[in-house]
Amino acid sequence: MVCCGALAADIRQIATRRGWPVVVRPLPALLHNRPEKIADYAERIVVTAHAAGRSVILAYADCGSYGGLDAVCARHGVRRLPGLHCYDVYAGSSQVAELFAADPGTYLLTDFLVRSFKRTVLAELGLDAHPELWPDYFGHYRRLVWLAQDPTPELAAAAERIAALFRLPLTRVDTGTRRLERELATLLAETEDGRRP
Amino acid sequence: MRSEELLAELYDKTLTGNGPAVLDLTRQGLDQGIGPETLLYDALIPSLEEVGARFERGDFFVPEMLIAGKAMAGALDVLRPLLAETGAATIGTIVMGTVKGDVHDIGKNLVNIMFEGAGFQVIDLGVQVSPEKFIDAIKTHKPDIVGFSAFLTTTMPMFKANINALAKSGLRDRVIVMVGGAPVTQEYADAVGADGYAADASAAVARARELLNQRKAMASA
Numbered sequence A: 001m002v003c004c005g006a007l008a009a010d011i012r013q014i015a016t017r018r019g020w021p022v023v024v025r026p027l028p029a030l031l032h033n034r035p036e037k038i039a040d041y042a043e044r045i046v047v048t049a050h051a052a053g054r055s056v057i058l059a060y061a062d063c064g065s066y067g068g069l070d071a072v073c074a075r076h077g078v079r080r081l082p083g084l085h086c087y088d089v090y091a092g093s094s095q096v097a098e099l100f101a102a103d104p105g106t107y108l109l110t111d112f113l114v115r116s117f118k119r120t121v122l123a124e125l126g127l128d129a130h131p132e133l134w135p136d137y138f139g140h141y142r143r144l145v146w147l148a149q150d151p152t153p154e155l156a157a158a159a160e161r162i163a164a165l166f167r168l169p170l171t172r173v174d175t176g177t178r179r180l181e182r183e184l185a186t187l188l189a190e191t192e193d194g195r196r197p
Numbered sequence B: 001m002r003s004e005e006l007l008a009e010l011y012d013k014t015l016t017g018n019g020p021a022v023l024d025l026t027r028q029g030l031d032q033g034i035g036p037e038t039l040l041y042d043a044l045i046p047s048l049e050e051v052g053a054r055f056e057r058g059d060f061f062v063p064e065m066l067i068a069g070k071a072m073a074g075a076l077d078v079l080r081p082l083l084a085e086t087g088a089a090t091i092g093t094i095v096m097g098t099v100k101g102d103v104h105d106i107g108k109n110l111v112n113i114m115f116e117g118a119g120f121q122v123i124d125l126g127v128q129v130s131p132e133k134f135i136d137a138i139k140t141h142k143p144d145i146v147g148f149s150a151f152l153t154t155t156m157p158m159f160k161a162n163i164n165a166l167a168k169s170g171l172r173d174r175v176i177v178m179v180g181g182a183p184v185t186q187e188y189a190d191a192v193g194a195d196g197y198a199a200d201a202s203a204a205v206a207r208a209r210e211l212l213n214q215r216k217a218m219a220s221a
């Protein structure tokens, strides 16, 4: 199971709990910021795994590869998670669409982003070295929506700190990981079916 | 500082996005009698083109691109009135905006800077621009070109919506439509009926020039 680093923790937990016979192989979550590279990375792993006689599932949404992962899927007969990004994976594309329709100035967070905000957002966007760029990046935002998988008090406090940084209101939407689990189970079943003659 | 030295320094400081130094060097260059066009074409624009090339290669990421763009924008503020004085005719007018539902604007702003540097008049409508707002601006400013920028799979369809709105208001044939943004490809641009697409800011200016020349040739034919 090749997955995005931002989904890896949840996927491991689900796979262990369900006793799935899979190896979870995360790609760096920072590829999110370089999405043109995701398809190449994924393809290399798919090719190696197939050569070793293993089936592969791409636990990835499109993630800004803008069709690149779909092309990999088509070339190698593998499947990926539905949706455009991890927000769709957790909350479902219609709920994400509703959130943006309600206010396009919505910035989404997941547990992963809340936990890694300093590294994956602040550092990656250069805001640690150049805090003056804040308005260039986030000047158009009006609210934060945290799509929460497992909102522990520590995470809630971290999310509040991020909201304070933005000086924006924070809404929490509890998504859990049920949708992710369901989609993974579907992919797994389909992949096993596909293997039988 | 000799002129060549100053231009080289201006190039380097733009590349590293040192806004205050870029501003100083621009003023110093002008004081020394270097023409605003020389500062622009022999230092600022080539530097920003190099920034674009490094981004393409993966040596630079968004923040480097952003600070370099801002440094150049600061210099442009100083040069703009002088360029107008030298009577450098504007090549054309472009109305630009990020489409409705989308607030990504770093790419669009860089495109604007390059257009301005190349002698275009740029009217920036900002982000989340609705079809109605584009139509109003086109009626008011009568631009040669309108540019739509989008970064989300879910907002790209606004290109088509905007173009339909243009057709409905009878404006489609009066303006060149250019589209761009990370998810956009030439095929997509063709599919929605845009006139031009470009993958980066320098290419956008080159393509705009081409399209303008085609228009002129057609008009005089």
Ligand code: B12
Binding pocket: A031, A032, A033, A034, A035, A062, A063, A064, A065, A066, A084, A085, A100, A104, A105, A106, A107, A108, A109, A136, A137, A138, B052, B062, B065, B101, B102, B103, B104, B105, B106, B107, B108, B110, B111, B146, B147, B148, B149, B150, B151, B152, B153, B154, B178, B179, B180, B181, B182, B196, B197, B198, B199, B200, B201, B202, B204
């Ligand atoms: C920086 C960034 C942000 C910044 C934006 C800050 C800002 N003020 O613009 C922040 C962090 C705020 C952000 C927010 C979001 N983002 Co964002 N973001 C990016 C990122 C990393 C880079 C985009 C960028 O600015 N590049 C820099 C520019 C300079 O590069 P460029 O694209 O090459 O630009 C050139 C060309 O496109 C061209 N061009 C641009 N416009 C035009 C117009 C015309 C007419 C022409 C001719 C040419 C042209 O010229 C430009 C200059 O050379 C991309 C990933 C990526 N690497 O593309 C994700 C990405 C675009 N974002 C994404 C997402 C999902 C979001 C959010 C929904 C995330 C969230 N947590 O809420 C929100 C969006 C909310 C909304 N309603 O818009 C996804 C989109 C996925 C999809 N399939 O739709 C991406 C692909 C990330 C991913 N891997 O999933 N984002």
